[in-house]
Amino acid sequence: MESFFTFLEKRVSDSSSLLCIGLDPHISDLPSPNADGAAAFCLGLIERTARYAAAFKPNAAFFEQFGASGWMALQRVIEAVREQSQRQGSLIPVILDAKRGDISSTAEAYARSAFSTLGAHAITLSPYLGRDSVEPFLAAPEKGAFLLCKTSNPGAADLQDLTVAGTGEPLYLAVARLAQAWNSRDNVGLVVGATQPDALSRVRQAAPGMWFLAPGVGAQGGDLEIALRAGLRRDGRGLLLPVSRAISRSADPGKAAAELRDKIIEIQYHLT
Amino acid sequence: MESFFTFLEKRVSDSSSLLCIGLDPHISDLPSPNADGAAAFCLGLIERTARYAAAFKPNAAFFEQFGASGWMALQRVIEAVREQSQRQGSLIPVILDAKRGDISSTAEAYARSAFSTLGAHAITLSPYLGRDSVEPFLAAPEKGAFLLCKTSNPGAADLQDLTVAGTGEPLYLAVARLAQAWNSRDNVGLVVGATQPDALSRVRQAAPGMWFLAPGVGAQGGDLEIALRAGLRRDGRGLLLPVSRAISRSADPGKAAAELRDKIIEIQYHLT
Numbered sequence: 166m167e168s169f170f171t172f173l174e175k176r177v178s179d180s181s182s183l184l185c186i187g188l189d190p191h192i193s194d195l196p197s198p199n200a201d202g203a204a205a206f207c208l209g210l211i212e213r214t215a216r217y218a219a220a221f222k223p224n225a226a227f228f229e230q231f232g233a234s235g236w237m238a239l240q241r242v243i244e245a246v247r248e249q250s251q252r253q254g255s256l257i258p259v260i261l262d263a264k265r266g267d268i269s270s271t272a273e274a275y276a277r278s279a280f281s282t283l284g285a286h287a288i289t290l291s292p293y294l295g296r297d298s299v300e301p302f303l304a305a306p307e308k309g310a311f312l313l314c315k316t317s318n319p320g321a322a323d324l325q326d327l328t329v330a331g332t333g334e335p336l337y338l339a340v341a342r343l344a345q346a347w348n349s350r351d352n353v354g355l356v357v358g359a360t361q362p363d364a365l366s367r368v369r370q371a372a373p374g375m376w377f378l379a380p381g382v383g384a385q386g387g388d389l390e391i392a393l394r395a396g397l398r399r400d401g402r403g404l405l406l407p408v409s410r411a412i413s414r415s416a417d418p419g420k421a422a423a424e425l426r427d428k429i430i431e432i433q434y435h436l437t
Numbered sequence: 438m439e440s441f442f443t444f445l446e447k448r449v450s451d452s453s454s455l456l457c458i459g460l461d462p463h464i465s466d467l468p469s470p471n472a473d474g475a476a477a478f479c480l481g482l483i484e485r486t487a488r489y490a491a492a493f494k495p496n497a498a499f500f501e502q503f504g505a506s507g508w509m510a511l512q513r514v515i516e517a518v519r520e521q522s523q524r525q526g527s528l529i530p531v532i533l534d535a536k537r538g539d540i541s542s543t544a545e546a547y548a549r550s551a552f553s554t555l556g557a558h559a560i561t562l563s564p565y566l567g568r569d570s571v572e573p574f575l576a577a578p579e580k581g582a583f584l585l586c587k588t589s590n591p592g593a594a595d596l597q598d599l600t601v602a603g604t605g606e607p608l609y610l611a612v613a614r615l616a617q618a619w620n621s622r623d624n625v626g627l628v629v630g631a632t633q634p635d636a637l638s639r640v641r642q643a644a645p646g647m648w649f650l651a652p653g654v655g656a657q658g659g660d661l662e663i664a665l666r667a668g669l670r671r672d673g674r675g676l677l678l679p680v681s682r683a684i685s686r687s688a689d690p691g692k693a694a695a696e697l698r699d700k701i702i703e704i705q706y707h708l709t
Binding site: 235274292 | 509530543570588593605
């Protein structure tokens with residue numbers, strides 16, 4: 166039985182890439198400010214960057230803002246990734262960035278929405294409601310979930326950095342340890358910002374074998390080598406680097422993706 | 438300038454009710470297992486219970502599971518609440534139970550989706566990403582947000598009950614204090630389970646003036662009088678009681694809603 170991370174590892178090998186191309190159709194970047202514009206924006210980006218993508222990550226919010234037609238655009242976008250996968254003979258996982266989090270039958274409905282209706286392979290989730298809010302997303306090993314752990318926004322300090330009594334550790338490390346305990350089917354990952362290398366390396370210590378989705382490289386200005394040094398597993402993998410605007414806004418997105426992928430390979434080579 | 442809670446207070450007066458009717462189209466309850474069935478289920482429920490509703494609370498998950506057509510059904514459902522409001526000459530707030538939580542431009546897109554595209558008046562949010570993930574939902578005082586604080590599922594213990602060093606208090610009380618600090622426009626509430634009266638009364642002490650959305654009465658078995666005693670503000674308000682299956686699955690949903698509303702009035706009268 167193959168797990169989500171078996172699929173991801175295969176794709177990382179096939180593409181020699183740790184890049185996760187973000188599909189974030191910001192209204193200001195669209196050819197027309199509607200769902201068709203959002204689809205066109207994403208389809209173009211998929212076409213140009215699929216060779217260099219370990220995964221694609223559409224953000225649900227930028228589709229939902231267009232209502233039902235946005236939802237249809239999201240389905241077309243995920244379908245386009247599936248077509249690229251077939252063309253390449255290599256499954257490119259789609260991580261739906263949705264940050265959902267609800268309980269029991271509601272969580273099951275969200276899992277159905279992401280995995281069955283939309284056909285995504287993984288989803289991002291909030292951990293605030295605990296284990297039973299996460300479990301419905303983990304029932305099928307070939308589908309995965311990345312739990313928010315330590316983010317890089319200013320408000321992250323409000324909850325994530327609070328020290329948990331008895332352990333002396335910040336809340337985000339408690340989340341990392343829980344996620345590791347819940348990872349019995351090899352389909353749980355963590356979202357850990359790439360812009361705070363100290364935090365990234367503490368999470369890596371707490372969860373040495375897990376995959377992290379580490380945003381912040383590129384538009385958010387994280388230093389690539391420092392992030393890789395702090396976050397890579399010993400085998401030089403375990404870190405998926407989402408990049409959106411740094412690629413989508415460049416004059417040649419394919420070239421930008423290829424260059425970033427190659428830069429990562431070079432640093433991986435130095436570090437391992 | 439009127440705030441979300443001014444609208445809610447008016448509606449509570451107009452309906453003499455603290456009931457928040459949940460619109461949760463579980464597939465097993467639908468006349469047909471699709472988006473049309475979900476819409477029909479909710480429209481019937483709105484028609485029968487609107488007189489006794491302080492608010493309606495559609496849960497996004499049960500619509501999203503049907504993809505784009507589910508999203509269209511959700512729009513029809515919110516439109517039906519607006520029509521009932523016009524018929525009654527009293528605005529019935531729609532609280533979109535979506536438990537979103539993301540940062541900056543993404544949070545703005547979610548706020549646009551809930552408030553502009555769908556026309557909801559308030560939304561439920563996860564607090565895990567902190568202040569800047571909540572702020573985009575609070576920019577317009579007439580729109581509100583309820584932050585997850587203390588839920589009643591087993592997994593709530595995983596994060597919410599952890600003791601914060603230095604304060605000796607559980608994390609959920611830290612969330613209550615933060616939410617109170619962020620409530621400068623009278624549009625922030627909290628989600629606090631009704632089934633754990635001790636926790637409910639601790640949150641009430643920490644946030645004496647705030648509105649709580651307190652699920653657990655009805656199908657989840659919370660004792661109504663104990664919950665009201667623990668959670669009501671001194672003025673006998675401040676607690677919105679979501680009920681879904683206990684009303685939707687009864688032979689006569691209108692009668693069930695009326696009886697529950699009256700029972701609450703009776704307890705309010707005793708307690709204040």
